[in-house]
Amino acid sequence: MHILRTVLLVLATMLASPALAQGDRPLVITDTRGDRGMLAPYVHARNGIAYLYTSYVFDSLIAQNAKGELVPGLAESWTLSENGLTADLRLNPKASWHDGQPVTAQDAAFTFSYMAQNPYPFASIGNIDRAEAISDHHLRLTLKKRDAGLFSGLLLALPVLPRHIYSSQTDPGHFASPAAATGSGPYRLVEYDKAQGRYALKANPDYYRGKPLFDALMIVTMSDDAALQALNNGEVDVISYLPPERAGDAKAAGRQVVAARSGHVVKIGFNHEEMFADADMRQALAYALDRQAILDITSARGEAALADTGYFQSGSPWRENVADPAYAHDPGHAADLLEKQGLTRGASEKWQRDGVPVTLRLLADGAQARVAQVVTDQLEAFGFTVDLRLMEQAALQAVPTGGDYDLLISSTSTTGDPSDIANRVTGQSWNADRYHGDGRLDAILKEAGQSATPDERLTHLHEFQRLYARELPSLMLLDPVMATAHNDRVDLSFMPDGALIGIPTTIDKSAFVTE
Amino acid sequence: MRVLFGLAAGLLLLLAAQPLMPAYRSSRDVLAPPGRGHLLGTNDIGQDVLTGLLHATPNTVLMALAAAAVATATALIIAGVAAAASATIRNMILRLVDAVQVVPSILVLLFLGTLMQPGLAGLALLLGLTSWHEDVRVALAMLRRELQRENVRFARHMGASRTYCLRRHVMPAIRPALAALYIQNIRQVTLRAAGLAFLGLTDPRLLTWGGMMQDAMDYLYTPAWLWLLLPPALALTSFLLIMLLLTENDPAEARA
Structure with a gap:
């Protein structure tokens, strides 16, 4: 009886302890579904949200701004030849992998040949005839046929892989060690808890497009009710998908809700x-x-x-x-x-x-x-x-x-x-x-x-x-x-045609990167 | 027993009268609280809850009674065979029951359901045939205890036949326990039937109380649970209570 009372007392103290100070708290995002897999191209779960999280870690050649317009990613600039069959891309020389190695055109060319061997379901490269590194920062793509969606489709969707890590992997579907998540994106994966479906990401301080908006992101699994409660208590910052009929509950507590048709x-x-x-x-x-x-x-x-x-x-x-x-x-x-x-x-x-x-x-x-x-x-x-x-x-x-x-x-x-x-x-x-x-x-x-x-x-x-x-x-x-509820720490909106591969979301990485 | 038959007859009548009842149709009156137009309110697609309860009553009750009867009878028969058999065969039967128990019955249901696409009767049979195994050990223990009692041994010694002993001594002794098993099966079967509709094994329009309760679960955070969850839950509770009272005050038992 005495022990029970002590345990209860300890529990009560733990529950009552105040939340951490705002400043050193990561931006906490909730997800209603659990585990999305490791955040690396071949091992994340095969759904849009898992792909989206992986895009925080892996950059593509081309990126989007918050309005959905194409902006430079790993490629600073790109041109297409008159006949539409040759694309030349200039890679950003400041870009580096999370382990400090520079991102080069050889990495990008390697990604195409690697994905030809090991198909990646979110980027189909069947129309790429040849990908060659002309110099360290000049990538040339030769197409089999014209493709009006080359930049807005394939190159936006395709995560560039680090050659020095993936070239030795013959079975990427089973490559899930922390090294597999070595990307060039704004955030690094520092912790992945499969059982809890929890991800901790830290800002990449050397990010080539400038310091990311938040020092740390955390993605946690919570039911709608728990998430609403936590948002209203200030324990989480973003409910990525709130059932629109619950929007009133969040608004009543002074939180912001953005909603849009999902497509x-x-x-x-x-x-x-x-x-x-x-x-x-x-x-x-x-x-x-x-x-x-x-x-x-x-x-x-x-x-x-x-x-x-x-x-x-x-x-x-x-x-x-x-x-x-x-x-x-x-x-x-x-x-x-x-x-x-x-x-x-x-x-x-x-x-x-x-x-x-x-x-x-x-x-x-x-x-x-x-x-x-x-x-x-x-x-x-x-x-x-x-x-x-x-x-x-x-x-x-x-x-x-x-x-x-x-x-x-x-x-x-x-x-x-x-x-x-x-x-x-x-x-x-x-x-x-x-x-x-x-x-x-x-x-x-x-x-x-x-x-x-x-x-x-x-x-x-x-x-x-x-x-x-x-x-x-x-x-x-x-x-x-679809609706997202969030507090004042972030400013979120839905892209008109969905993010990247058309994911209707407000938590695309453009929201967490300084433009 | 007569009361039971009366109950079943009344339910069959309700089932036969189903085409005459108002149709259970969706309408724009979504989640309307109980009131003049809808005595028990409407659900999330504007179906009248009272109409739903009326349609669901014969389905639920008949299916539960039949499925539980099939389950209890099967368990009793298998336990009977095991009790009468030699130790080796009894052990074999029990291992077999263990094996059946290990296979999740939902898998069996999924398999059979996709093959047959059962209606109400088929569903009752399926549910019955996938819930008996849990009762075999209990029934066997009861049977063996009764068979080894002095009255049975004495009657056998005096030349009474096996059937006479079963009818005269064993069955009356285990009837209350069997009734309890039966009630327990009814409860389990009702809730399992609700899950089956969701797996696509039956026509989702085959209304049952369990199904109505399951649909209501999405509205626990709104006031609508009052008129979505309570009516079918109360119907189920009172049905189980009635069954309990009926089996406890069985006139046949009182005569004996």
Whole structure:
């Protein structure tokens, strides 16, 4: 009993002890999910946030400022030849690795050859024919084809690796010693606690773009409730992803909240090999659904906005600023389209084909359960029988193209450099559109990729946007809002098209580096 | 026992009347508190909680009763075989039960669920067949204790048949304990069924109290938990209480 009392007393003292003084405290950022892996290119977890954290440690040749514009990274300047096939980059001579060695063009050239051997999922270098170091600070890239996204896509995304460390590693997927995290970025990884999902980073005092804004960063795992409590108590500084409906809780405590549409849309994908092979069928479904009602019901507290149907979401720099077809709720028109496709309405207003009732097999990501239920209700009210199944993402990944489904509700990114769009439209991944149609969208995307000028590229992308909204490879439903809560120690904002590879975030490294 | 049948009949009636009940549809009245239009309020996609409770009652209760019956009966049969068998076979059976116990039942459910895509009856059977193993040891201990009692040994000595002894001496003695096992199974099965819907093994619209409670968990930090969590939780609690009272005051036992 006596011991118990002592223990309780000690615990109480520990809990009551005041927080550390503000000045020597690192900037503390919370993450709701745990471990993101070691912060090195081949061993971080395969998701955008892990990639983002790794970018604090590893710089790319090209960087972004807080507005999302391209600014010099390891490369001070760059030029592209007339035919668009040769790029010359001047590397910053002040740049050094965290172990003191200088960053040279040989390191950059090595990175390309190394990634050809050991593919890195966040940077595809298939179009690079040759990467050579002309001198210590002059890198020349030769391309196989023109690539309009070379600078804003690949070179922004590709972390440059230290040759003196990685050249001896034949299996980088298992290279997770502290040396693997030797980068050239503004922060050094000093501590990584896998079990707690905690990262401690220290400013790189020799950073070539000037001293970083904070002496230390700390990333900790916390639930939303704990994080809100800690933010309000001044124990953490940034809640990187706060559910937008909780924004009021943070504002009430005098904290700042920034929010923006994420461009990570919730959409209905179609099985293009069966009932929905024809664009008219997909349009009929779009008219049968009431997207506004889906939004009103599932996002009563402002968690999302109505998505644009032409792929690019409002705010995207690639988007043509016109209203996409809205497919406003029109059951009559939907019925006309279905009847043209040979469907009939049988007894009790149920849709039939050749006298057999039509059952729509609807799969949905478990995270989209509410949207899926509302969609189901609407489709049933319209006269379809619906077989709804909520599944874990792992199970959905195993559903093949043309598999046992008609509709699939998932969420997917529409942000980042457009060189990745072809993958998201024609790719086979479970949340890609898995669409080929008559090949027109493919062709437009190819032309966009090979454009000589940014304007030409935009023209093609706008054409893509119009055709996408008409063909509906997927029907975009909602564009979720993302929010960050923070205190006065930082100034944060969302980039218009997501950071780096299109990650919707406020904690891109541009926020922690002096410009 | 008669009360139980009455209960089951009433539930079947409720199940049959389901098409006549108001539809459980989403609406723009999201998270409305209890009031005139919605006596028990609405949930996060505007579905009426009272309607949901009505739809969920027969599903939950019938499934729980059936699944728990399957589980308890299977456990009893296997324990019976083990009790009657020689020591070697009994040990083999028990090792087998251990082996079943080691395999997480959720894995088995996942596997079978993807193969069969069960409806209400299939789900009850699946849940029953994946929850019996925990009861085998308990049932076996009870059976062996009763079988070794003097009254049974004496009756056997006097020429009574095995079935007579089972019916006359063993079953009445272990009935209260079996009833407790049954109630325990009902509780477990109800909560497990809620998890299955989330794994995509059943139609998520197959409403159960457990499922409603699980959905309510996201709203614990808002006042909405009052009308989202409490009604199904109270329904479940009172159902278990009723079952407890029914099995404790079993008229058949009173007669004996």
